[in-house]
Amino acid sequence: MSTSVDFLLWVRGPGFDIALVVFLIGIVIRLLEVLILGRKPDFAEPRGAELGAGLRTLVTRTLPEQGSFRRSPFTVVGGYIWHIGFFISLFLFIPHIELINATIGLSWPGIASNLVDAVAAVTIVTLVAMLFSRMSHPVKRYLSGPEDYLTWLVTILPMITGYLAYHRMIDPYPLALGLHILSVEILMVVFPFTKLMHAFTFFIARWYNGAMAGRRGVQS
Amino acid sequence: MAEERNPMAKTLGESLRQSGVSRRGFLKFCSATASMMALPPTMVSAVAESLEKAKRPSVIWLSFQECTGCTESLTRSHSPTVENLIFDYVSLDYHHTLQVASGSAAEAAREAAMHDNEGKYLVVVDGSIPLGNPGFSTIAGISNLQMLEETVAGAAAVVAVGSCAAFGGLPHAKPNPTGAVSVSEIVKDKPVVNVSGCPPIPTVITGVLAHFLTFGSLPELDSLGRPMVFFGKSIHDRCYRRPFYDKGLFAETFDDEGARKGWCLFRLGCKGPMTYNACATTKWNQGASWPVESGHGCLGCSEPDFWDTGGFYNALSIPDSDVIRNAAYVVGAGVALGAAAGALNRRKQSKAASKHETVTIDDLDKKS
Amino acid sequence: MSEATLERGMNAFREQMDAPIASFFSSCVNCGMCAEACLFYTETGDPRYTPINKLEPLRRVWEQEYTLWGKVKSVLGLSQPVTDELLEEWESLIYDGCTLCGRCSMVCPVGNDISYMIRHAREGFVAAGYSPEGMKGASRRAVTIGSPMGVKYPALAAQIKHVEADSGLQIPVDVEGVDYMALLSSMEIMNFPEYLEALARIFKQAGVTWTISSEAFEATNAGIQIGSSDIARELVNRVVVAAEKLKVKYVISPECGHAYTAIRWEGPNLIGRPYSFKVVHILELLDELRASGRLKTEGMDETRLTFHDPCQIVRKGGVLEPPRNLLKMVASEFVDMHDAREMNWCCGGGGGVSANERAEELRLKVFKRKKTQLDELNVETLVTACANCRLVIEEGLEEYRMEIPVVGLTEMLAEHLVEDKSE
Known part of the structure; x- marks a missing residue:
């Protein structure tokens, strides 16, 4: 007999284990692949220190440069909304905190679930708008390949399944929850093989950018 | 005792009045029944009229792999209530816990009820049916499967009472040594209503029967075969502690301040969000209380496989495995593989450097 | 005589790969914001000029050869190889459509230093034989004649004579043991000789001891522009040899952008060791003189x-x-x-x-x-x-x-x- 609970048990059991293995091994490999390549020694006399400038860029690059903001407000604002919405939904929804607490023992206060619900709705709408932007903006459309659309899909799926599960729009509930967890597992599995890796490598990228510019005395 | 032999002869109204139930008491029951079934108040008189005229149906109660908790639930509802009374006025022709007869006399009663009410009687089942080995559970030498099949053959409908009959319940829990299955796994050609719960709420059992008596049909069912009227909303949605959940106020232990203040029990593993049942509104023991009100999270007992979904004190989504330990191994493996991949990259890098041919101004052009 | 081949180009791409480049490619999400920072896109509206797009060939080498998953993908035939056709098409993007200005590197939200990658990608293009004729010519002239514009020392000597006659000042040439060795760009020699005169006047007033080397006066470096470290090294080395021979403490980079990058930032890495002298930009030096009061001016220009x-x-x-x-x-x-x-x-x-x-x-x-x-x-x-x-x-x-x-x-x-x- 294959019931929705069996499905939930699978995604929560072996499914999660598989996803976790792929996710963690993949990320560690990707990071080491990058970092072990290293940099050649720089013999040019530095004008400024790398460390501080690198760390500053790591933080300051979070805010858009003014001119870029004016020239691509939609990308910037949309990007902010959905990233922040995604992280609020991921990390401030009480059941998620509960899950994290139960698995790795870390806990923090969450926010009201109806607030998360509203945030999730905005996030989903924004993600859809971002897709339209990607398909219509000449630059984004030109740059985008299957990977860009795949990563969009695996990002929005957990949001949608989570939203449906929360509102019990899929019946029975264990199936809704199972689909939600499965969509997260798909995200985890796809993650290390795609540009979703930017969630980790952007730290490295910003640091190198800031450090290399800082060495020349420029805060990038 | 012709009357006893043919319970359908007397109407429900007549029986009730004979037992001393007043018209007022009867109407009270009707309105309670109507509201329980979410019927508009204008329907109360219709319910009363139908019930008044209803013939006492024959009910055959089969108990298989069960703990008698379902029967306990029904009988322990404090009497005298109208709910209890009505139970007297279905003709419970076979129920081996409650009946006086035993042995072949008991089986004869069952067979007689089946014969006399062919096509009209109701079968109520509690307990699951073992398919692994028929010998795991037998009554009068008849296996559960055989008894269910032959009893159901002439029935109007089947009510699977309790989670064991509805979904397999505890016997079906992993590793399910008896090969236990639910009623609906076996009965495919008759309407089956699942009144799940471990045990189910007594008023829900009587409500389903009342519906059958009133309308001569079974109530609207959800995707799991449960009456929508009682199982249409989750415990979570009807829980009086829900505002605390929405505000993020949780009891962290059973004896902390949050617990005393009656905050949400989600963090203590309450399965309210995934559980569909009427506990939060009908409550137990004549409306005295219900699990969440008494300070314990919902176990999810009216849902399929609730035994197998992990600890009662963990949220439903918690992975089964030891994530930290696994993660440590996996990251360890990742570091090893990553170091190897990194070394390959470094080799490629330095191989390219060693293969580098100095670019001079004489080889800026490509031939041809 | 050897020739440029795709294989040499690919080898150069592989050689250029380092952690920053790998982290940059890993991080790009194709958000397109770099396009808005690039004048080649803003003024043409052509999405091909999106900075990150100019790096497609290098990106393919990174993905296919420096990531485990990319290797699997190319074994399965899921990735497109770098071909002569690709490099030919991209040549105009990476050379004609990029000035290495680095503005994109300032706006990328994930922090990609795109111009750093362009500089490295050009190494592969030049080794594969895909660089513009104009830049090839400049490189050949720089290596054979000593200057991309074909200016030889006699031309400079003539300009020096002119300046000396006009200003009555002496321009020191090949003087050993002075503090500063000034470099010039050939554009300054031919089009803006005022610069040389300005140097002489300012240094005289400030009491700066300086010289010009007759062997290495050219500051520009065509190798940096075409993207060949080998050619750039040869050109930088001339300056290093001359400066060390004249035992100067400082080399002054003139009013020329890429010359400063070449001699100040890339030079030591090209020759593989730190210099025995320091490199200052002329504006840095002048600002220092200003701060110490050795540069005195009078009058204000009141034009906007x-x-x-x-x-x-x-x-x-x-x-x-x-x-x-x-x-x-x-x-x-x-x-x-x-x-x-x-x-x-x-x-x-x-x-x-x-x-x-x-x-x-x-x-x-x-x-x-x-x-x-x-x-x-x-x-x-x-x-x-x-x-x-x-x-x-x-x-x-x-x-x-x-x-x-x-x-x-x-x-x-x-x-x-x-x-x-x-x-």
Whole structure:
């Protein structure tokens, strides 16, 4: 007999284990692949220190440069909304905190679930708008390949399944929850093989950018 | 005792009045029944009229792999209530816990009820049916499967009472040594209503029967075969502690301040969000209380496989495995593989450097 | 005679790969924001000029050869290889359509230093034989004659004579043991000899001991622009040898953007060791003289003027404050452009584009960006500190019929020097 609970048990059991293995091994490999390549020694006399400038860029690059903001407000604002919405939904929804607490023992206060619900709705709408932007903006459309659309899909799926599960729009509930967890597992599995890796490598990228510019005395 | 032999002869109204139930008491029951079934108040008189005229149906109660908790639930509802009374006025022709007869006399009663009410009687089942080995559970030498099949053959409908009959319940829990299955796994050609719960709420059992008596049909069912009227909303949605959940106020232990203040029990593993049942509104023991009100999270007992979904004190989504330990191994493996991949990259890098041919101004052009 | 081949190009791409580049490619999400920072996109609207897109060949090498997953993908035939056709198509993007100005590197939200990658990608293009004829020619002239414009020492000697005759000052040549060795760009020698005179006057007033080397006076480095470290090394090495032979403490990089990048930042890495001397940009030196009171000026220029920040000196060179400190000494009506300093827009001719004749039409088209910036300010004079910017801007202004004189900052300062009383 294959019931929705069996499905939930699978995604929560072996499914999660598989996803976790792929996710963690993949990320560690990707990071080491990058970092072990290293940099050649720089013999040019530095004008400024790398460390501080690198760390500053790591933080300051979070805010858009003014001119870029004016020239691509939609990308910037949309990007902010959905990233922040995604992280609020991921990390401030009480059941998620509960899950994290139960698995790795870390806990923090969450926010009201109806607030998360509203945030999730905005996030989903924004993600859809971002897709339209990607398909219509000449630059984004030109740059985008299957990977860009795949990563969009695996990002929005957990949001949608989570939203449906929360509102019990899929019946029975264990199936809704199972689909939600499965969509997260798909995200985890796809993650290390795609540009979703930017969630980790952007730290490295910003640091190198800031450090290399800082060495020349420029805060990038 | 012709009357006893043919319970359908007397109407429900007549029986009730004979037992001393007043018209007022009867109407009270009707309105309670109507509201329980979410019927508009204008329907109360219709319910009363139908019930008044209803013939006492024959009910055959089969108990298989069960703990008698379902029967306990029904009988322990404090009497005298109208709910209890009505139970007297279905003709419970076979129920081996409650009946006086035993042995072949008991089986004869069952067979007689089946014969006399062919096509009209109701079968109520509690307990699951073992398919692994028929010998795991037998009554009068008849296996559960055989008894269910032959009893159901002439029935109007089947009510699977309790989670064991509805979904397999505890016997079906992993590793399910008896090969236990639910009623609906076996009965495919008759309407089956699942009144799940471990045990189910007594008023829900009587409500389903009342519906059958009133309308001569079974109530609207959800995707799991449960009456929508009682199982249409989750415990979570009807829980009086829900505002605390929405505000993020949780009891962290059973004896902390949050617990005393009656905050949400989600963090203590309450399965309210995934559980569909009427506990939060009908409550137990004549409306005295219900699990969440008494300070314990919902176990999810009216849902399929609730035994197998992990600890009662963990949220439903918690992975089964030891994530930290696994993660440590996996990251360890990742570091090893990553170091190897990194070394390959470094080799490629330095191989390219060693293969580098100095670019001079004489080889800026490509031939041809 | 050897030749450029795809294999050599691929090898160069592989050789260039390092952790920054790998982290940059890993991080790009194709958000397209770099396009808005690039004048080649903003002025043409052609998405092919999106900075990150110019790196497609290098990106493929990274993905297919430096990531485990990419290796699997290419085994499965899921990835497109780097071919001659690809490099041929991309040549015009990476050479004609990029000035290495580095503006994109300042805006990328994930922090990709795109111009760093372009610089490295050009190594592969040049090794594979895909670089513009104009830049090849400049490289050949630089290596064989000593200057991309074909200027040999006798031409400089003639200019020195002129300057000496005009100013009555002596230009020291091949003097050992002085503090500073000045470099010049051939553009300054041929088109803006005022720079040389300005140096002589300022150094005389400030009491700076200096010289020019007859063996290595050329500051520009065509190897940096075409993207060949081998050629760049050969050119830088000439300067290093001359400076060490003359035992100077400092080498002065002139008003030329890429020359500063070449000699200041890339040079030591090209020769694989630190210098025994220091490299200063002329504006850094002048600012130092100003700070110590050795540079004295008089009079204020009261025309409304602005400063064009040469990308390689300011954004990518770190010489941020000196030009403004110096301008304030001599100009009362100095205004900054809307996007100034490290966010300034390129003139459109850096990174070898001005040496690439076939890119001229595109270069003049993208000059509209500078034109827009200038139109907003309504200035009478434009000051800059790069002879290449200066020439490109003059051409652009002429194309768009704008009457704004372009002045070198060093010359401008020299004009306001306090006259030596002893003379």
